[in-house]
Amino acid sequence: MLITLTPEQEAWIKARVATGVFASVEEAARQLLDDRIAELAGDEHDDMAWAKPLVDEGLAALERGDFITLEEHGTRNLARLAARLK
Known part of the structure; x- marks a missing residue:
């Protein structure tokens, strides 16, 4: 799968990789997607x-x-x- 980021998204991720928040761009993308998927899954099951x-x-x-x-x-x-x- 190929995903194209905006220049702002790419710069944000690369800055976090440079400061050690993420080990790599790939790890950052996976972690951010995992976090968002978990958030959305929680919303789907919110019984109020x-x-x-x-x-x-x-x-x-x-x-x-x-x-x-x-x-x-x-x-x-x-x-x-x-x-x-x-």
């Missing part, structure tokens, strides 16, 4: 479990009546903007 506590917190606030309407939000923002423009 991390969001559940945030959703639960929001629902609890809603049940407590701890919220403002969209109209109230707009009114507050307009008042803040007016105060800043004075």
Whole structure:
């Protein structure tokens, strides 16, 4: 397989090889691709479990009546903007 890098990508990799971050251009390319593939694979399997506590917190606030309407939000923002423009 032949992959053509942009001049900027090539310079970036060569600079990291020169400073010892990577042993070779090939190692850099493999490592960077492996890292990105792992990142994408993680995204594909993300079940959004991390969001559940945030959703639960929001629902609890809603049940407590701890919220403002969209109209109230707009009114507050307009008042803040007016105060800043004075």
